[in-house]
Amino acid sequence: xxxxxxxxxxxxxxxxxxxxxxxxxxxxxxxxxxxxxxxxxxxxxxxxxxxxxxxxxxxxxxxxxxxxxxxxxxxxxxxxxxxxxxxxxxxxxxxxxxxxxxxxxxxxxxxxxxxxxxxxxxxxxxxxxxxxxxxxxxxxxxxxxxxxxxxxxxxxxxxxxxxxxxxxxxxxxxxxxxxxxxxxxxxxxxxxxxxxxxxxxxxxxxxxxxxxxxxxxxxxxxxxxxxxxxxxxxxxxxxxxxxxxxxxxxxxxxxxxxxxxxxxxxxxxxxxxxxxxxxxxxxxxxxxxxxxxxxxxxxxxxxxxxxxxxxxxxxxxxxxxxxxxxxxxxxxxxxxxxxxxxxxxxxxxxxxxxxxxxxxxxxxxxxxxxxxxxxxxxxxxxxxxxxxxxxxxxxxxxxxxxxxxxxxxxxxxxxxxxxxxxxxxxxxxxxxxxxxxxxxxxxxxxxxxxxxxxxxxxxxxxxxxxxxxxxxxxxxxxxxxxxxxxxxxxxxxxxxxxxxxxxxxxxxxxxx
Amino acid sequence: xxxxxxxxxxxxxxxxxxxxxxxxxxxxxxxxxxxxxxxxxxxxxxxxxxxxxxxxxxxxxxxxxxxxxxxxxxxxxxxxxxxxxxxxxxxxxxxxxxxxxxxxx
Numbered sequence: 001x002x003x004x005x006x007x008x009x010x011x012x013x014x015x016x017x018x019x020x021x022x023x024x025x026x027x028x029x030x031x032x033x034x035x036x037x038x039x040x041x042x043x044x045x046x047x048x049x050x051x052x053x054x055x056x057x058x059x060x061x062x063x064x065x066x067x068x069x070x071x072x073x074x075x076x077x078x079x080x081x082x083x084x085x086x087x088x089x090x091x092x093x094x095x096x097x098x099x100x101x102x103x104x105x106x107x108x109x110x111x112x113x114x115x116x117x118x119x120x121x122x123x124x125x126x127x128x129x130x131x132x133x134x135x136x137x138x139x140x141x142x143x144x145x146x147x148x149x150x151x152x153x154x155x156x157x158x159x160x161x162x163x164x165x166x167x168x169x170x171x172x173x174x175x176x177x178x179x180x181x182x183x184x185x186x187x188x189x190x191x192x193x194x195x196x197x198x199x200x201x202x203x204x205x206x207x208x209x210x211x212x213x214x215x216x217x218x219x220x221x222x223x224x225x226x227x228x229x230x231x232x233x234x235x236x237x238x239x240x241x242x243x244x245x246x247x248x249x250x251x252x253x254x255x256x257x258x259x260x261x262x263x264x265x266x267x268x269x270x271x272x273x274x275x276x277x278x279x280x281x282x283x284x285x286x287x288x289x290x291x292x293x294x295x296x297x298x299x300x301x302x303x304x305x306x307x308x309x310x311x312x313x314x315x316x317x318x319x320x321x322x323x324x325x326x327x328x329x330x331x332x333x334x335x336x337x338x339x340x341x342x343x344x345x346x347x348x349x350x351x352x353x354x355x356x357x358x359x360x361x362x363x364x365x366x367x368x369x370x371x372x373x374x375x376x377x378x379x380x381x382x383x384x385x386x387x388x389x390x391x392x393x394x395x396x397x398x399x400x401x402x403x404x405x406x407x408x409x410x411x412x413x414x415x416x417x418x419x420x421x422x423x424x425x426x427x428x429x430x431x432x433x434x435x436x437x438x439x440x441x442x443x444x445x446x447x448x449x450x451x452x453x454x455x456x457x458x459x460x461x462x463x464x465x466x467x468x469x470x471x472x473x474x475x476x477x478x479x480x481x482x483x484x485x486x487x488x489x490x491x492x493x494x495x496x497x498x499x500x501x502x503x504x505x506x507x508x509x510x511x512x
Numbered sequence: 513x514x515x516x517x518x519x520x521x522x523x524x525x526x527x528x529x530x531x532x533x534x535x536x537x538x539x540x541x542x543x544x545x546x547x548x549x550x551x552x553x554x555x556x557x558x559x560x561x562x563x564x565x566x567x568x569x570x571x572x573x574x575x576x577x578x579x580x581x582x583x584x585x586x587x588x589x590x591x592x593x594x595x596x597x598x599x600x601x602x603x604x605x606x607x608x609x610x611x612x613x614x615x616x617x
Contacts, residue, residue: 099579102594106608108584109543109597114534115566115581119574126571140579143596 010219013061013131013167016054017047019237023213023222029193032217033158033168037188038198043209043230044171046082047198048133049075050234051169053084053094055131062093062129064120069136072098082234095127101143113140113153117160124166131167138172151187158191193217199225208346211237227348227385236352238389249451254365254400255299257291257324260470264446264455269427272398273450274391276371276422278405279431284442284461284468285404286310288429289367290319290326291468292402296365297329304363305337306354308373312337323467336361342373347386350374355393364399371403391424426450431461434483441483444470460486526558527551528588534581535567539598543582546599554611562587 012027021027028034028051036044048065055061067075076096099116120132134140134157141150161168172188174197189195195215201208212225228237250271255262262268269275277285289305296303305326307315315337316326329335338357340350358366368390374383387403394401403425422428428447433440442461446454459470460483471486531547533540544563551559566573566581586593586609599605606613 097574098577101579102577104594106593106595106604107597107601108595108605108608109546109600110539111580111582111597112534112537112539113580114537115532115573115578115583118534118566118570118581119578122570123574143580 012219013051013055014058015051016058017050017235017237019226019228020047020051020211020235023211023224023226023237024194024216025220025222028167028169029217029219030167031162031165032193033161033170033191034194034196035188035192036169036171036196036198037174038171039200040173042198042200043228043235044173044198045070045075045135046078046230047196047211047235048135048169048171049079050082050084052131052133053079056093057084060093061131062095062127063131063133064095064097064124064127064129065133065135066097066099066116066120067135068099068101068139071100072096075135082232084234093127095123095129097123099140101139107143107145110149111144113156116140117157121160121164124164129166131169132161133169133171135171136173137170154188154191189215194219203346208348227346229346229349229352231349231352231356238348238351238385250398255292255295256288257293257295258288258468258470260459260472261444264457264459264470265427265449266453269400269402269449270451271400272395273426274394274401274403275427275429276403276405276425277429277431278407278422280407280433283431283433284463285406285431286315286369287319287322287324287463287468288431288461289369289402289404290315290322290324293335293365293367294319294324294326294329296400297326297334300334301364302362303329303335303365303367304357304361305335305367305369306357307337307339307367307369308342310339310369312339321465322463323465336363342376347374347383351386351390354390358393358397358399366394366399366401367404368401369404370406372405388424422447427452434458434460436483436485439483526589527555527586528560528562530562530564530585530587532564532566532573532576532578532581532583532585535565537581540582542598542600543584546602546605547584550599550605550609550611554609 010026011030012024013030014021014027015024036048038044052063052065056063065072065075073096076094097120123129124132137154137157141153144150144153157170158168170188170192192215194213194217197212197214199210199212201210209228209230210225211228213221213223226237228235252271253262253265253267253269254271255268256265256275277288279285286307293303293305305312305315316330319326326335326337330337336357340353342350345353354368371387371390374386376383391401425448427449430445430447432443432445434443435441442463443458444461445458446456459472462469462471529547529551531544533543544561547561551561564572566578580596582596582598584595584599586595593608595605595608603613
């Protein structure tokens, strides 16, 4: 009399949803009952449908979808809208049952769900179905209008699933702010072997979806709440299993597009790493990003430029003023530019979209300008997780990525903590204004550059019609000279031709 | 397989009911008895009760969207009417059928 779970080990059915298999350590329990709970509109139907369709598509596992709330026709056309091939498959391996309770039905005494189960059992046998979804089971149960009877029928259903060795997926509505409804179906989680809660919250006016495996009998699982999206191809779950394969590091350097900066970094960024450029408004972050991308295209590398809240055309025009010409690369298809409206979606949705763009275009270099835009939508924590995952995604794909981040105050250390990406970025360049003699000059310094020697000196960043450049630093009385001070000094040095001139060379090894 | 319980003298009876039940389940047995009593009392001359056992004809029950048992469908006269349950809630059943409530008291 051994418990089949322990006797056979945990058998699972892959959900076919990226990320869900991760957080459930391989999928849902086979021949057991899984409960999907969540408020209205949080994605229960789509998640359960996708699991069913994927089981049919990938594993040839026939399934039945019993729709208690929605028109079954609409549910199956919903699946088609996600591009899941339903034609032949639907006839053979998927069956949709419209089980909406007619509104004009009269209740004239006690009843149970034996009729439905008998019908389903026969249908399942006929088509050899293994997976059965009961979508919005609460609608059927509420017909009983008696907590004891609801509990009894739910147990009947569960017993029936187990007896027939079906993999059952039950979805039910709960409202987290109405404790009554949670209590009402409080017994449900005890019955199921796996319980998953879906949520949809509005943070900063943006809807954010999340999923959490609350319980998984006999299996490890990720306990955390994980963000997910419903995109054009279905559900995508941002896995947070925390395990990232370590990619092979590259020795190759990638040019920043600015020669003197490459020199400061001993040749540029390492291939496959990420660089962060921080700076307040107008310090030239996008210009630096443009230089990096333009250089990539000149080398013949595919590249992606993602900008938040700025038109691609404006960026191309602005970069043109400093001799960075992207139009030809856009035309040749080497470069893909995507302008994204920050407020149009949650950070998770932005992530999914960026991921798709990267997958479609296959770039070697990517710019996200500014990454800090993500922090504006859907809450800082979610945005931070997204930024991290974006970094890992690029790192694993060997993509060199450059992020910009807007500083709105004066303390760079305070500001960069908004997304905390500076701690996981490989290189960090800080742009600022150097105010001297009522002049405002742009200055660049390298805060860090992992695994690489770099200059520790602040340089002046100069934009001109011929391009971007950095000046060699001039020092006087222990100060780096910028702007007209530097010009004066340069002139003086030229006229003196004196050996007093001290352009400070990049001294490998003098950092940190 | 449906077994029809004919009652009354007219073959094309005025009241036709279809009762979906689940074998000998208590609610099913009670529903049949209750329906029979109602028919005897209100339509003694003209009624027909068709009994469908969902355990024997499960696919038919599914096709006819029978979710719960017992379910009674009043087929005629139109309009069609569905009553779920064992019909013990007589007030509700009679009201739904448009019959005078209780009792010749």
